[in-house]
Amino acid sequence: MNDRRPFLxxxxxxxVSTLVDCGVTRIFxxxxxxxxxxxxxxxxxxxEIVHVRHEAAAVFMAEGWAxxxxxxxxxxxxxxxxxxxxxxxxxxxxxxETPLLLLSGDSPRAQDGMGAFQTLDQVAATAPFTKHSARVxxxxxxxxxxxxxxxxxxxxxxxxxxxxxxQDLLTQRAEGAPSSSRTAAATxxxxxxxxxxxxxxxxxARRPLIVTSGLFxxxxxxxxxxxxxxxxxxxxxxxxxxxxxxxxxxxxxxxxMAEADLVISLGKSVDYMLDFGRATSADCGWIxxxxxxGAGEEALRNLGPKLRRLIAADPRALAHRLAxxxxxxxxxxxxxxxxxxxxxxxxxxxxxTPGPIDSGLLCATxxxxxxxxxxxxxxxxxxxxxxxxxxxxxxxxxRLINGPAGGIGGALGHAVAASLACPGxxxxxxxxxxxxxxxxxxxxxxxxxxxxxxxVIGNDRRWNAEHLLQLREFGxxxxxxxxxxxxxxxxxxxxxxxxxxxxxxxAELRGALRRAFAAGGVVLVNVEIEGRAAPSGEEPEAAxxxxxxx
Numbered sequence: 040m041n042d043r044r045p046f047l048x049x050x051x052x053x054x055v056s057t058l059v060d061c062g063v064t065r066i067f068x069x070x071x072x073x074x075x076x077x078x079x080x081x082x083x084x085x086x087e088i089v090h091v092r093h094e095a096a097a098v099f100m101a102e103g104w105a106x107x108x109x110x111x112x113x114x115x116x117x118x119x120x121x122x123x124x125x126x127x128x129x130x131x132x133x134x135x136e137t138p139l140l141l142l143s144g145d146s147p148r149a150q151d152g153m154g155a156f157q158t159l160d161q162v163a164a165t166a167p168f169t170k171h172s173a174r175v176x177x178x179x180x181x182x183x184x185x186x187x188x189x190x191x192x193x194x195x196x197x198x199x200x201x202x203x204x205x206q207d208l209l210t211q212r213a214e215g216a217p218s219s220s221r222t223a224a225a226t227x228x229x230x231x232x233x234x235x236x237x238x239x240x241x242x243x244a245r246r247p248l249i250v251t252s253g254l255f256x257x258x259x260x261x262x263x264x265x266x267x268x269x270x271x272x273x274x275x276x277x278x279x280x281x282x283x284x285x286x287x288x289x290x291x292x293x294x295x296m297a298e299a300d301l302v303i304s305l306g307k308s309v310d311y312m313l314d315f316g317r318a319t320s321a322d323c324g325w326i327x328x329x330x331x332x333g334a335g336e337e338a339l340r341n342l343g344p345k346l347r348r349l350i351a352a353d354p355r356a357l358a359h360r361l362a363x364x365x366x367x368x369x370x371x372x373x374x375x376x377x378x379x380x381x382x383x384x385x386x387x388x389x390x391x392t393p394g395p396i397d398s399g400l401l402c403a404t405x406x407x408x409x410x411x412x413x414x415x416x417x418x419x420x421x422x423x424x425x426x427x428x429x430x431x432x433x434x435x436x437x438r439l440i441n442g443p444a445g446g447i448g449g450a451l452g453h454a455v456a457a458s459l460a461c462p463g464x465x466x467x468x469x470x471x472x473x474x475x476x477x478x479x480x481x482x483x484x485x486x487x488x489x490x491x492x493x494x495v496i497g498n499d500r501r502w503n504a505e506h507l508l509q510l511r512e513f514g515x516x517x518x519x520x521x522x523x524x525x526x527x528x529x530x531x532x533x534x535x536x537x538x539x540x541x542x543x544x545x546a547e548l549r550g551a552l553r554r555a556f557a558a559g560g561v562v563l564v565n566v567e568i569e570g571r572a573a574p575s576g577e578e579p580e581a582a583x584x585x586x587x588x589x
Contacts, residue, residue, distance in 0.1 A: 071117020
């Protein structure tokens with residue numbers, strides 16, 4: 040017979056048992072005094088701790104894990120400086136709409152107001168970047184607060200949540216019993232009538248367009264966007280690049296948008312990525328589907344009279360209803376309109392004659408080698424100019440990128456999570472020599488965790504995006520401060536337990552990449568390149584001829 044009588048649990052034990060009950064199997068963490076009771080409680084629990092080298096990397100790993108698995112990614116850091124180090128990547132997770140739970144140790148409640156060691160108002164520090172931030176008040180409320188946070192992270196517009204855990208709460212004992220009810224994300228029901236009305240409006244338009252966030256990308260949404268477009272005979276564009284309508288991976292998108300007569304923003308904020316709605320003509324109507332209070336005010340402010348309707352609904356739930364409708368018929372003009380979307384930039388010729396390597400050739404060759412063996416492929420791309428080249432040219436079934444926040448430095452954290460979440464996949468990590476420096480030490484974490492991926496560095500010995508900006512804005516005689524050295528990142532990888540290779544000319548490139556993927560484990564290929572400006576995302580001929588309606 041089960042004994043369900045209450046018994047005394049430490050706060051740490053109650054928290055870990057609740058995480059287990061909610062399906063959490065892996066936590067990304069950097070240890071520290073205030074959270075060691077949680078490390079102790081994890082022993083024998085079934086939860087693996089991936090111990091990292093910097094708190095920000097733990098949050099990036101949780102972000103990558105969440106995007107690939109659909110679960111809430113969990114990061115655990117210590118108090119004070121540890122919590123402060125974790126704040127930056129929360130902005131990335133918030134803007135990429137990633138469900139993430141940050142747990143942070145905190146100074147003891149008994150020492151509040153006394154100047155405790157590493158005391159910090161963590162709630163104030165994280166609140167601007169989270170859906171919810173709170174300091175847990177007692178052991179009896181701990182399980183409830185944790186479950187509520189996990190639910191909120193996935194509900195509506197997903198995003199990060201934060202719970203600060205006072206040290207004395209983790210060691211305090213109180214009556215409790217592990218619960219067996221799992222946490223499920225709340226999904227607002229989507230009205231069948233609303234779905235039918237929206238489908239009719241799309242059918243009546245000549246050139247309708249659905250824009251969504253990265254939640255609808257193949258990595259995170261599976262085939263939902265494809266089914267939605269097929270059922271309604273409408274182009275569906277998932278925007279996740281920080282370059283928005285000028286995403287190099289979707290050339291001509293801005294010009295196409297200028298031709299639309301109806302735009303449905305399905306959970307995508309009408310923000311800078313959509314040029315605040317200004318890319319459409321004055322006659323183009325907008326229907327905005329928003330899951331959160333307050334977002335409608337932004338749409339109204341940016342769209343003005345273009346805004347036809349604001350629908351308060353869960354975009355994913357509504358999309359599933361729309362995708363289940365009978366397939367819409369369409370005429371030749373509508374088929375032609377749909378066919379104009381989804382084009383990718385043409386890769387350069389794979390020239391292997393002796394000579395220097397540029398950004399485009401490197402990314403095209405990487406794409407060719409990555410997909411050569413078949414099976415699941417994942418691209419992890421950092422930001423910066425080289426990252427934009429990779430996002431435009433490297434083909435993979437799934438990808439993790441730096442996202443709408445436009446930050447850099449998270450790729451190695453994303454790659455560790457990708458390898459642990461998808462152990463059989465061929466994973467390519469594309470990074471410039473600038474962004475790789477943020478968390479280079481996480482190569483040691485990757486080796487220790489048994490991860491396997493190939494890091495390809497496009498090494499042009501400078502911060503190229505900023506270098507190009509200086510050239511553009513100030514002129515060639517004002518270029519300075521963006522130079523980097525010819526550092527041997529490949530030797531660093533070898534010193535940290537991985538494998539390194541150094542490539543300086545075209546003739547060496549393909550063979551080096553093939554050997555890297557065949558080697559297994561963590562391999563870093565440091566490729567000397569001539570840095571170029573990434574594709575602009577514009578189609579010159581379209582830019583000259585396409586004019587907004589009206």
